[in-house]
Amino acid sequence: MTLQFSARLADRDVDVDLNLASGETLALLGPNGAGKSTVLGVLAGLIRPDSGRATLAEDTLFDLPTTWLAPHRRAIALLAQDALLFPHLTVRRNVEFAPRSSGATRAQAGAKADEWLERTGVRPLAERRPGGLSGGQAQRVAIARALAAEPELILLDEPLASLDVAVAGELRGMLAEVLVGRTAIVVTHDALDAYLLADRVAVLHRGRVVEEGPTREVLTHPRHPFTAELTGLSLLTGVRTAGGLVTDDGLALGGTPAVPIPAGRAVTAVVRPSAVMLRTGVGPDGGAGIAAVVTALEPRDDLVRVRTDRLTALVPAAVVAELRLTIGARVTLSVPRGDVRIAPA
Template sequence: MTLYADVRVSRGAFDLSLDLTVEPGEVVALLGPNGAGKTTALRAIAGLLPVGAGRVALDDEVWDEPPRVFRTPDRRPIGVVFQDYLLFDHLSALENVAFGLRARGVEKHAARAEALRWLGAVGLASYARSRPRALSGGQAQRVALVRALATSPSVLLLDEPLAALDASTTLHVRAELGQHLNRYEGRTLLVTHDPLDAMVLADRLVIVENGRIVQQGRPTDIARRPRTDYVAQLVGLNLYRGTATNTTVALTDGGTITLAEPASGPVHVAFPPTAVSLYPEPPTGSPRNTWPAVVTGIEQHAHTVRVRLDATPTGPTTLLADITPAAVADLHLTPGQHLHATLKATEIHTYPS
């Protein structure tokens, strides 16, 4: 059975219009900046917020279709994991997991036995009697996950499930969550603003900006062919729009880029910041893409340094370059510094805009 969600919600000046599907065994990540409408969509699918128009259904089982149908959350076969887990502080881990089963009419002893089995599946059987405040962030996340899964939901809704974890815990818990999602046969909708969570956990990405879907597809396709500045920033690419004539692209915002292969018509131009090199003087050999540039920002990124540049009027207005800390020292980089940027034409990707 397929989850269909045609969600239309208006709140003041904000208008959400979202149309998506999730297939059995599929993990779909709803990805977007804060305020894009991701959590509003999840709450509508969960039944915590009625849609103003549209339709939410599991195949022909309609959950919400105003004004005729509205099923409350307890009448939808869903499991939900919230950002802050929302565990019951006065209940043990065992009773937290058993709660959903008991709410669905399972006898107390049977519910506790099933809850203990689920805690054992995530290595927390020895914490069955522990209250939430005695658990680490990673342990609490696992309790919240198995509480959602224990009722065998048809749909699993995850709202920023790793956001509350510290960096040292996230890597392990993300991998563990991925294993559970691989085994889960239902439909999973993951709401996140973290591109790494989305890329690692999801089969398909749905990118939302300002209440609208701007791009969707497999993570690898999204990463190779971003269509908005937000998506390009997520996947770490320089992205521009322009018109190609043979091997020259006239950029919409000014400047030109030379391609290794000819193209024609309106195109997106994308390339990684690692394809950009910086020099204090004009480089020898006359590379095809060389522009005078001014440093506008310097940021540490893991083991590299990301440099923001302005290469107008002959090149892009905003240009990102990733260089090593040693190169930063050699160039004596400071904001406002004048340099020369080169771009390898062989690392440029173009596709129709």
């Protein structure tokens, strides 16, 4: 492993262990206050934990209480939401600053700056000053500066959060290219960032890693409510039955697990909102399906996420209008058996 990290901070209630292989990108997900930025701060040397140990390649970053490597001696680059470019330097000089700080000659730094300005798509802006850049351009320059230092590890703290959707999409594509083969940790609240940028995902909740694994595996079959919410899936917990499962609140659903699970065992089930079918009202005796009450309506372009006290459905806006759905409306839901993905808890 390139990175082995373990740190505990009592005042922030953070206790995290992480490992990262060389050339691997890890997406660090979690709600606000979960400890994501704290982990990056400790790695960068800006926050000192109470105890722990971290190594990066052959270097010991810290081994408390005795060893603490200063931030400038760590082969780590930290990129925050704010580009933090030097306002008095041109774009090119900003990027040259990183290799120069590592001991490169002016010629070497210039060549490295030109390489990364080209790779991040801002070479034509080389002689501008930061005050004349858009938010997206400034973030590209900040990424070029970080990578020009050739760090062993690059930390990105929600690098796309402050950008509009179109610019964020362009920058996400660029990051996907330049991070290939590089060891990185990306803090994000966006499942798309994780899908496109990360090999693995770690989910933090209340200062602890609550689930971790390959990106697609974690995000398509989440085990924690935050992960399910992030990916827009409904996460259910319950007990395996012969035909599917019974949830903790008594809802019976049909479904077949990917691996054999004996009846009576605790399980989780994931349901995609797009697989949930919805109609208004209930039959005279409850009817076939799941009786539910609408709790929220969330427009998503030409679709609407219909949240209920049972499951969430994703339907065309025209269907919401046709059914005259409102908060508090009684509806009946149904889910095809094949769309209920069951796994051991």
